[in-house]
Amino acid sequence: MPPQTRRTSFPAVVIERDTDSEESSSDEDEVEDVVVESEEEAEVEEIQNGESVEEEPPAVKKREKVPITISLKKVCKVCKRTGHEAGFKGATYIDCPMKPCFLCKMPGHTTMNCPHRVATEHGVIPAPHRNAHNSLEYVFERQLRPKVSKIKPAFVVPDQVHCAVIRYHSRRVTCLEFHPTNNNILLSGDKKGQLGVWDFGKVHEKIVYGNIHGCILNHMKFNPTNDGTVYAASSDGTISCTDLETGISLSLMNLNPNGWQGPSSWRMLYGLDVNSEKGLVLVADNFGFLYSVDMRSNNKVGEATLIHKKGSKVVGLHCNPLQPDLLLSCGNDHFARIWDMRQLKAGSALYNLAHRRVVNSAYFSPQTGSKILTTSQDNRLRVWDSIFGNLDSPSREIVHSHDFNRHLTPFRAEWDPKDPSESLVVIGRYISENYNGAALHPIDFIDISTGQLIAEVTEPNITTISPVNKLHPRDDVLASGSSRSLFIWRPKEDSEIAQQKDEKKIIVCGKAEKKLGKKSAGESDDSDDDLSKLKSKNSKPGKAGPRSSRSSIKGKR
DNA sequence: ACGGTATGACACC
DNA sequence: TGGTGTCCCTACCG
Numbered sequence: 001m002p003p004q005t006r007r008t009s010f011p012a013v014v015i016e017r018d019t020d021s022e023e024s025s026s027d028e029d030e031v032e033d034v035v036v037e038s039e040e041e042a043e044v045e046e047i048q049n050g051e052s053v054e055e056e057p058p059a060v061k062k063r064e065k066v067p068i069t070i071s072l073k074k075v076c077k078v079c080k081r082t083g084h085e086a087g088f089k090g091a092t093y094i095d096c097p098m099k100p101c102f103l104c105k106m107p108g109h110t111t112m113n114c115p116h117r118v119a120t121e122h123g124v125i126p127a128p129h130r131n132a133h134n135s136l137e138y139v140f141e142r143q144l145r146p147k148v149s150k151i152k153p154a155f156v157v158p159d160q161v162h163c164a165v166i167r168y169h170s171r172r173v174t175c176l177e178f179h180p181t182n183n184n185i186l187l188s189g190d191k192k193g194q195l196g197v198w199d200f201g202k203v204h205e206k207i208v209y210g211n212i213h214g215c216i217l218n219h220m221k222f223n224p225t226n227d228g229t230v231y232a233a234s235s236d237g238t239i240s241c242t243d244l245e246t247g248i249s250l251s252l253m254n255l256n257p258n259g260w261q262g263p264s265s266w267r268m269l270y271g272l273d274v275n276s277e278k279g280l281v282l283v284a285d286n287f288g289f290l291y292s293v294d295m296r297s298n299n300k301v302g303e304a305t306l307i308h309k310k311g312s313k314v315v316g317l318h319c320n321p322l323q324p325d326l327l328l329s330c331g332n333d334h335f336a337r338i339w340d341m342r343q344l345k346a347g348s349a350l351y352n353l354a355h356r357r358v359v360n361s362a363y364f365s366p367q368t369g370s371k372i373l374t375t376s377q378d379n380r381l382r383v384w385d386s387i388f389g390n391l392d393s394p395s396r397e398i399v400h401s402h403d404f405n406r407h408l409t410p411f412r413a414e415w416d417p418k419d420p421s422e423s424l425v426v427i428g429r430y431i432s433e434n435y436n437g438a439a440l441h442p443i444d445f446i447d448i449s450t451g452q453l454i455a456e457v458t459e460p461n462i463t464t465i466s467p468v469n470k471l472h473p474r475d476d477v478l479a480s481g482s483s484r485s486l487f488i489w490r491p492k493e494d495s496e497i498a499q500q501k502d503e504k505k506i507i508v509c510g511k512a513e514k515k516l517g518k519k520s521a522g523e524s525d526d527s528d529d530d531l532s533k534l535k536s537k538n539s540k541p542g543k544a545g546p547r548s549s550r551s552s553i554k555g556k557r
Numbered sequence: 558a559c560g561g562t563a564t565g566a567c568a569c570c
Numbered sequence: 571t572g573g574t575g576t577c578c579c580t581a582c583c584g
């Protein structure tokens with residue numbers, strides 16, 4: 001069995017943490033003890049950041065023996081009112097009660113007691129079923145429904161980090177792509193426009209091509225007729241076609257031939273997909289337009305078509321895996337739209353799927369192409385069970401925390417391409433959870449047919465959010481991009497844990513390598529700490545803190 | 558240790 | 571409709 005053999009040859013790797021997570025409030029107990037002397041004073045001493053100001057002035061006064069108690073009314077940093085405080089208490093984040101729930105956006109409760117958090121099944125809001133039978137639905141029932149597996153397979157969730165490359169990229173990771181035929185190759189794009197090629201079977205074999213794009217590499221897709229080359233769309237307004245062996249890149253299209261003429265005219269490319277039947281590379285820009293490029297001639301085909309609201313960003317494109325004429329797009333105009341490629345014209349979408357916020361991604365299901373899954377900034381995943389049925393409202397809405405919109409790569413729920421039932425989906429979680437005293441951001445596996453959380457995958461050493469995730473097309477492997485780092489996850493049996501203990505070694509590159517070299521000459525440094533921490537944790541027989549020593553997985557399998 | 562900042566949607570006028 | 575101020579769990583760098 002290929003996975004078995006490969007698994008044993010896999011180098012086990014310790015992850016070096018980028019930075020120590022800051023303890024925002026170690027002084028939890030004193031919160032209630034502040035005495036308010038007078039209202040005027042409290043107003044004068046208005047705090048911006050409750051924590052930093054609070055301690056220092058009294059310390060200074062004490063030294064001068066002036067027994068003035070400066071009263072500081074604790075002010076909520078969210079709503080600026082007194083009487084409560086939002087922020088981390090240890091590893092648990094306390095919401096501001098004055099604001100609607102941070103998770104589901106409904107007023108009246110906070111994230112802590114949000115029904116969608118307490119019981120994940122409640123995240124499912126079923127759409128009203130309508131009996132609107134049309135001919136397409138008939139075709140679906142007759143031809144495609146039988147192909148959709150009815151028996152839910154036992155999901156295999158990769159939950160153990162086997163490889164990590166720290167600071168492989170110098171900017172945050174924006175997209176990932178597995179090689180279509182070589183099982184151990186992972187491509188990664190970053191905000192700087194660099195393209196990484198990593199053979200995670202041999203950890204040290206990694207390349208970064210830095211001269212392909214000038215800024216954000218938003219999406220990439222392999223050339224279906226030559227898997228040695230990959231197409232990429234960038235915010236520099238170009239499509240590249242890169243030879244992975246040589247790194248030599250060809251520019252297929254440049255939307256800014258005259259260079260920078262100001263932000264109102266600079267075109268950026270976001271969505272990209274390849275339509276292999278038609279031999280087209282499709283891209284979409286930040287002004288609402290779709291462009292086609294012929295893969296043989298590398299020439300632009302036809303004119304750009306306005307497919308989303310004029311001036312709005314089209315962030316995602318996806319061609320239906322079975323019906324080459326169907327295209328799905330999504331963007332900042334709060335819509336996902338289904339198009340017939342044969343009649344592409346502004347305003348002529350087959351369907352317009354409304355969302356309440358920006359739609360980060362929209363994908364047809366990978367095998368039958370008959371379902372649609374979208375990720376929206378309103379903290380909901382939406383599922384349409386059949387594109388041939390009634391599309392007026394989604395079949396299900398699943399509340400899930402992924403709404404951060406700045407500084408982070410947008411979250412995108414990704415199908416498991418191996419799941420015959422087309423129901424397993426992976427997506428990183430923005431909101432943190434307290435895992436044995438550490439605030440971690442898990443990667444969630446969700447059954448979109450029920451809305452159930454199948455698993456939440458964490459690693460004590462991965463303290464950063466993982467917005468970019470992709471499941472391997474053939475193996476039980478998950479790739480994650482978290483900040484600037486890449487991770488490969490595999491399922492691991494307990495018998496392998498013991499083996500891993502002896503094999504530990506640190507794999508770092510880039511800046512982290514320098515850091516490691518510099519400090520190891522002297523005293524202890526972060527990575528040493530981490531290593532010793534891990535060692536000590538691993539030496540525990542596991543009972544006391546079952547989740548602390550290993551990557552953990554919660555939920556049903 | 559702390560503070561600056563890159564950066565994007567959207568509400569509001 | 572466009573300019574502007576605001577923003578709740580970032581991550582990192584100097």
